[in-house]
Amino acid sequence: MSQERMLIARRTFLAGLNLSVGGLALGFFAPEAEAQKPTNEPSGRPGPKPQTSSQAQEDAVPGLNPNVFVHVAPDGVVTIVCHRSEMGQGIRSSLPVLIADELGADMARVKILQADGDKAYGDQNTDGSASVRSIYEDMRRVGATARVMLVAAAAKRWRVKPEDCEARDHAVFRRGGKETLGFGELALEAGKLAVPKPADVKLRPRSELRYVGRPLPLLDGPAYVTGKAAFGADVQLPGMLIAVIARPPVVGGRVAKFDASKALAIPGVKRVIEIPAPTPPYRFQPWGGIAVLAENTWAAMRGRAALDITWEHGENAAYDSEAYQQTLLEAIRAPGTPVRNVGDTEGALAKATRLVEAEYHIPHHSHVPMEPPVALARVEGGTCEVWAPTQNPQAARTEAARVLGLSEEKVQVHVTFLGGGFGRKSKADFVSEACWLAKEAGVPVRVQWTRDDDIRHDYFHSVSAQRLSAGLDASNKVIAWRHRTAFPPIATLFGAPGKPSARDLQQGVLDLALSVPNVRAEVCEAKAYVRIGWLRSVYNIFHAFAVNSFIDELAHARGEDPRDVRLELIGPPRVATLKELGIEQLANYGASVEQHPVDAGRLRGVVERVTELARWKDRKKDGRALGLAAHRSFLSYVGVVVSAVRKPDGRIGIDEAWVVVDAGTVINPDRVRAQMEGSIIFGMGIAMHGAITMKGGVAQQTSFHNYRLVRIGDAPRKIHVEIVQSEGAPGGIGEPGVPPVAPAIANAIFALTGQRIRELPLSRSIQV
């Protein structure tokens, strides 16, 4: 690690931590090579070792490690760094709790500090529902190490053994005695001790954890409800200009010619700057276009409207989503490349007594976080400072450095609150635009995306087609299952060909536990004409939709209860081995299959419990139309039941929903509930209204009137959430609630109307 980057990091902490106080500080360094790995990649690395600051650092900044995760000040204030982005998942009310709990800190005396983007923190990419599940142990270890040092300091003071002391309630107590020393009183002494070896640091037993598993007040609640929370567009710098950009309507297109005279005549407009078109692969490069820079946002928007631009659309103008739907359907009607194989599926399908087949289609979606992309950059004296609502501050830093031709050490990325992310803000394109313009303009520049920009120039959720085929024998037993899937994968954004990889298919194709003797999955080719990106729960959305809809169809074909057929197809509680699944390896969201196996028992468990909660068995007696779906994703298991009703105005709606989530150990159950509630609404949007359609390579949707979201009047009257009590390894939370929602809705609508809808959004077929 270079000295310069440490200095940059340190300056940040100086501002946040008030270093004059000194005290005990601990953090960990991840080797750079490890930190660069993308998320969901199995790392197999040992937990980072906590370190205290070196002598050189101590001399410069007494008592503080520049990469600190926890700092105990002599006044007793414990500062914990949150290195993951807060976008509504409540990470700031969850992750620091692990450190605090191991430490024995009182949350009322804990201050949370948001980290800048720096590889020293390890992976900061806040996606893949990874924060808690990937660093649960590491965070606890940081807290536990600090605790051991505070205890050692107290033991030394009292001349007793550390075993005779315990840390709790923000203090160290002497067992069997009356002596107590507050953390603050011990901070300076503890900071001088050597860091204990990992083997000498014992994590607390679960029974000693005071906060984990208990609902905690929302840390940032007061800031949110008073308008004080600073989001991306809320940071202001003296002399800054606001940029609004006219981007080519088709990705890969360019400006043929433009006339800015009318724009420059608008009061407040200061500059008009052309941004060059990107060269494929598009990655996180700016989209290109003409930027209007003005003293205020309104002038910039008016300036953009006054530009006279002639575009060259380029080859992606060939894209028409209606025609493409047919292309995808043709692709799945022919055999693809096998990716999962058990027994002889083709043979079994050929000799089946009965064949059930269905095709499913889900269109592109847009993320539409309530806060459109925005970033502020200041470039001066060969350095750059960025403020942005980014899910991936390290990618933003890399991209800023690339665009500016600077080394990363010269770039500092501050993470603001995110007004929603959903995967959109994992991409750093809006940061690179701001950096490029700030350099060109010579003043700080905030790039503000309008809603129209956000929808039309998104990294869209991939469009997909699925074909499911099942062979039934004479006794109606499913003897063969074949799943064909086609979708342009996200890897196309980075230059890969249009064929999903095994990593993509872990999401609901390869990791589907099935008690069927012959199983085959195939993947078919699909070319990408737009920028494809991650959307909350990603490919699980369409795989879960197809699989769960198809199981419901099978149940209907057999004249049986969908719940019973669901359980029959999952089979008995067991770990589904790779051999059983018919695959050689499973990416498994970066986790080992030993720690996080494909557990048919847990999937059964959420099906059984959610149907019990929803009184599934009584549904016909009660005259309710219920739909069921269940899915494993991001190492968690979620079962959903929804109740479909016909409203007085004739539209079909969802009036009640039940969710059971088995995510292993959860830190903050209230935020887990909130994520499940939100997942129902998010999934309803996907099921009912959402669709991005393309004509001539141009997205046809521009705002909330033609890209509809669920509004409060259509939200269920009640969403019941139950969290399975577990001490197992933590799974993901932010995404796993989403995939089962759309199929549960389609299944409930079938129960209500007898109409099977295989194409989303439902609004294409019925009134919702």
Place this chain on the structure above:
Amino acid sequence: MSIRVLINGVEKDLDVDPEMPLLWALRDVLALTGTKYGCGQALCGACTVHLDGQVVRACVTPMRRAEGRSVTTIEGLSPDGSHPLQKAWVDLGVPQCGFCQAGQIMTAAALLAKKPKPTDAEIDQSLSGNLCRCGTYTRIRAAVKKAAGQPEE
């Protein structure tokens, strides 16, 4: 030419184009950033403020319409976050990302001022213009009722 507006009880003379939307005057000129930009077309409600006590979408309200009138933003709803809605919002953990919540609260505040005990249907009706992508709607309903002193179902 300047436009005189009462913002959160304080008189302000703003030297802005009379056509500039109130939203941008609040955010870019007065640095009152609690009011959010979400769509610019009165479709999402993130910019909701009160104009003489009535709900308006600041993104489509030109400054000339605000002239000589009283504007209340989230910063002026209560001096210290103690409005019953703000308290209920925190108590029930309503916000997820928080971005739309100022707009939701401002709409709900105008509703409670008119209807101190709103029904579910009235809450849904009044908040139908406020989008939340995180999906906090069921908690929003519960929090409005809590602030109104109504029992939860």
